[in-house]
Amino acid sequence: MKQGWGFVFLLSWMVWGCSEPDDSSRLDLNVFGQYAGQPLVMGEKYPYFDGSEILFTKSEFFLSEVAVRNEQGEWINLSDVNFVNLQNHHFNTENAQKGLRLGLGRIPEGKYSSIRFGIGVPARINSKSPKDFSASSALGQGDHYWAGWDSYIFSKTEGLLSDGMQLANFAYHSGFDSIYVVKEYPISLNVTEGNNVSLKLILDHRKFFGATNEFVDIYQDPIIHDGGDFMTQFMSRFNSALTIQ
Amino acid sequence: MSLRSLSYLILACLIVTAYACNQEGDEGDLRNIAYEPRDYPLVTPRSFGPLPESPDNPMTYDGVQLGRHLFYDPILSSDSSQSCSSCHKPEFAFTDGKAFSTGVTGQTGTRSSMSLLNVAYFTKGMFWDGRSATLETQALEPVENPIELHDSWPNVEKKLRKHPKYPELFRKAFGISSKSEITRDLAAKAMAQFQKILLTGGNSRYVKQLNGETFFDPDEQDGMEMYFNTNPALPDAQCGHCHTAPTFSSSDYFNNGLDSAGKPEDFKDPGRGAVTGIPLDYGRFKATTLFNWHLTAPYMHDGRFATIEEVMDHYTLHVKQAPNLDPNVANLKLNTRQRNKVIAFLKTLIDTSYLQNPDIFSPF
Numbered sequence: 001m002k003q004g005w006g007f008v009f010l011l012s013w014m015v016w017g018c019s020e021p022d023d024s025s026r027l028d029l030n031v032f033g034q035y036a037g038q039p040l041v042m043g044e045k046y047p048y049f050d051g052s053e054i055l056f057t058k059s060e061f062f063l064s065e066v067a068v069r070n071e072q073g074e075w076i077n078l079s080d081v082n083f084v085n086l087q088n089h090h091f092n093t094e095n096a097q098k099g100l101r102l103g104l105g106r107i108p109e110g111k112y113s114s115i116r117f118g119i120g121v122p123a124r125i126n127s128k129s130p131k132d133f134s135a136s137s138a139l140g141q142g143d144h145y146w147a148g149w150d151s152y153i154f155s156k157t158e159g160l161l162s163d164g165m166q167l168a169n170f171a172y173h174s175g176f177d178s179i180y181v182v183k184e185y186p187i188s189l190n191v192t193e194g195n196n197v198s199l200k201l202i203l204d205h206r207k208f209f210g211a212t213n214e215f216v217d218i219y220q221d222p223i224i225h226d227g228g229d230f231m232t233q234f235m236s237r238f239n240s241a242l243t244i245q
Numbered sequence: 246m247s248l249r250s251l252s253y254l255i256l257a258c259l260i261v262t263a264y265a266c267n268q269e270g271d272e273g274d275l276r277n278i279a280y281e282p283r284d285y286p287l288v289t290p291r292s293f294g295p296l297p298e299s300p301d302n303p304m305t306y307d308g309v310q311l312g313r314h315l316f317y318d319p320i321l322s323s324d325s326s327q328s329c330s331s332c333h334k335p336e337f338a339f340t341d342g343k344a345f346s347t348g349v350t351g352q353t354g355t356r357s358s359m360s361l362l363n364v365a366y367f368t369k370g371m372f373w374d375g376r377s378a379t380l381e382t383q384a385l386e387p388v389e390n391p392i393e394l395h396d397s398w399p400n401v402e403k404k405l406r407k408h409p410k411y412p413e414l415f416r417k418a419f420g421i422s423s424k425s426e427i428t429r430d431l432a433a434k435a436m437a438q439f440q441k442i443l444l445t446g447g448n449s450r451y452v453k454q455l456n457g458e459t460f461f462d463p464d465e466q467d468g469m470e471m472y473f474n475t476n477p478a479l480p481d482a483q484c485g486h487c488h489t490a491p492t493f494s495s496s497d498y499f500n501n502g503l504d505s506a507g508k509p510e511d512f513k514d515p516g517r518g519a520v521t522g523i524p525l526d527y528g529r530f531k532a533t534t535l536f537n538w539h540l541t542a543p544y545m546h547d548g549r550f551a552t553i554e555e556v557m558d559h560y561t562l563h564v565k566q567a568p569n570l571d572p573n574v575a576n577l578k579l580n581t582r583q584r585n586k587v588i589a590f591l592k593t594l595i596d597t598s599y600l601q602n603p604d605i606f607s608p609f
Contacts, residue, residue, distance in 0.1 A: 043525045043568065057525055057569050091523045131294040131491055135366045140294050142489030143497050148473030158572050169572035171486075222572065226477065 027107040028198040030099035039096035049215040052163040059086040061155035069114040083138035112189040118182040120154030151175035168222040185244040200245040207241035273424040280420040290447030292491040307417040312439025317607040322394035332358040338540035344548025352392040357548035365441040369496040373546045380437035398429040446536040449596035468590025486573040487532040498529035502564030525569045
């Protein structure tokens with residue numbers, strides 16, 4: 001009997017010993033939807049610039065070509081296309097405070113000073129369509145593609161604005177290659193062997209709509225669904241609403 | 246031979262007979278039946294991508310055939326009067342043409358029988374409210390639902406094990422060794438495989454037009470441009486946000502303004518909200534495929550609209566407000582002529598070529 005246990009122990013040790021040591025680190029991006037610096041909870045009302053109340057029902061976007069720059073100035077590619085869906089996560093305060101974890105993959109040991117990514121998908125992906133991908137992936141689902149544009153929908157921001165008299169159901173979608181911009185953000189990341197690390201991505205939805213002195217008249221323009229200036233400006237503000245910590 | 250010896254002999258015979266009967270009943274060895282799995286020659290509609298992966302349930306020819314038998318066999322119901330096909334008929338795009346279906350006990354439900362065409366592409370749950378994650382788990386529900394087939398899986402498993410044909414079909418589909426290995430999970434997997442072949446759309450005029458094989462008339466063209474909002478000179482009909490190409494459906498859930506609600510619990514049918522508990526999900530339902538919509542009336546999850554014209558009237562005139570109303574249906578501004586052009590485009594989504602696939606019909 002003792003010999004039997006000894007054999008099991010030996011076998012276990014061999015199996016364990018033969019396993020590939022996994023000492024690389026994982027980088028996560030914790031995404032925090034906010035409104036004016038407060039956790040954004042879908043369906044809850046927040047004050048809009050004009051005194052109306054705004055609530056959000058949908059906030060989702062693609063985040064692509066994530067790379068980090070190391071001390072040698074080299075860019076290390078981490079993940080190609082990610083999909084962030086806040087409406088299925090930020091439905092209560094607890095989740096909104098915790099943030100939505102997005103795994104960006106393995107990152108080598110070292111120090112990193114920048115991260116870069118784009119909101120949307122790059123042209124090489126945008127030239128394809130859902131039929132080119134498995135329906136299991138976000139890129140394979142028609143919900144994230146607008147056939148009329150021949151483009152993936154880079155971001156969707158939807159909700160409701162009301163001042164008690166007027167009411168506007170808004171939907172601001174973006175797409176087109178011209179909208180896609182890869183932006184670089186400074187970070188200070190020290191990755192040591194085997195230790196997972198994370199960054200915070202904060203997206204303040206109030207900033208999508210402008211500032212106190214100049215803001216979107218949602219009642220006037222509840223829908224943007226073409227590739228005009230409105231969309232360009234909206235996405236420019238979207239990118240500015242984004243900070244990395 | 247003494248009486249005692251004779252008694253022992255009879256007892257021994259009885260035991261052997263009982264054992265043999267049992268072997269033929271629940272425990273029968275099936276290993277003498279060939280198990281030679283081969284891929285089902287699935288052809289997805291040409292404008293669609295690959296089906297979502299299902300590594301736990303690879304499609305085989307015999308798996309589909311078993312699912313087909315189960316789908317059409319009233320053995321799954323408590324009184325052997327109904328099958329899945331009672332509410333999902335091929336000629337109605339796998340609906341039943343009614344607002345509400347009647348189960349074996351005569352009870353009716355509160356939701357319309359959903360089209361099963363292209364359900365294989367749903368990735369965020371099955372049923373109108375997504376309460377089953379996959380086709381495999383979905384297939385388990387109707388058997389035990391009291392307003393549908395109203396049986397129990399232990400009883401159905403027993404019936405299938407004792408059936409003269411099913412043990413062989415299960416063996417061929419899944420390589421089981423004995424009748425006792427026939428389970429609800431394998432039955433559900435087979436029915437899921439069958440439902441994955443219910444595909445349509447690739448031979449529609451819409452897809453032919455995409456491929457340059459036909460041309461739209463001006464009304465159809467205008468209708469498409471409104472559907473996808475590609476012409477600034479025409480209003481946005483907003484349809485394409487929920488019924489998205491290429492499947493003209495969505496895995497997602499929407500409140501399309503059927504009922505007004507000031508707060509979530511005001512919805513008569515909570516829809517997706519009853520599944521997730523998320524307030525914004527109340528009153529949201531799945532957007533089914535528009536391919537072959539002409540066969541799926543009455544429309545909506547509760548079959549409230551008899552015609553496509555009524556559907557379009559709803560979207561253009563009668564959308565009801567709620568905090569989670571989909572903004573795309575809240576801003577529709579179409580006149581009657583434009584409405585009819587959208588309907589003209591919808592007619593290009595008709596593709597009844599799925600009815601030419603003999604595998605989708607009853608094997609009985």
